[in-house]
Amino acid sequence: MTVHNLYIFDRNGSCLYYNEWNRKKKAGISKDEEFKLMYGMLFSIRSFVSKMSPLDMKDGFMSFQTSKYRLHYYETPSGLRFVMNTDLSVPNARETLQHIYSSLYVEYIVKNPVCVLGRALDSELFISRLDSFIRGLPFYSPRAA
Numbered sequence: 001m002t003v004h005n006l007y008i009f010d011r012n013g014s015c016l017y018y019n020e021w022n023r024k025k026k027a028g029i030s031k032d033e034e035f036k037l038m039y040g041m042l043f044s045i046r047s048f049v050s051k052m053s054p055l056d057m058k059d060g061f062m063s064f065q066t067s068k069y070r071l072h073y074y075e076t077p078s079g080l081r082f083v084m085n086t087d088l089s090v091p092n093a094r095e096t097l098q099h100i101y102s103s104l105y106v107e108y109i110v111k112n113p114v115c116v117l118g119r120a121l122d123s124e125l126f127i128s129r130l131d132s133f134i135r136g137l138p139f140y141s142p143r144a145a
Helices: 031-052 094-110 124-135
Strands: 003-009 015-020 063-065 070-075 081-086
Touching: 003 031, 003 124, 015 031, 015 124, 031 070, 031 081, 070 094, 081 094, 094 124
Parallel strands: none
Antiparallel strands: 003 015, 003 081, 063 070, 070 081
């Protein structure tokens, strides 16, 4: 079990934060291009799911999986998008993403008068607390296969 990476996007598609923990394969493109592709894919999947769902989905799109990884998605009411890629053994990371938003992002970014909302997250306190939180998750393994 492991966490591969985490993206935080604002409502306009700008990547505010990105970190890798156990990512084995690089994308082969620039980080900016990767961020645009990821946001575009999320936008498309979210739109597709909302149009094709036979029921009114109050939570909307939450995750999808391939044969190699699972992508977990959480969107806040303000439009922030949290995306975590894990291996397939992690069933649901929605509560983890909600915790990152409510207990880390709100506490160390929103309530910090020095941090400018809508800009890249460069708060060392936020980054270190987030890293500690991810490494402490029961499904985090530094030596994942």
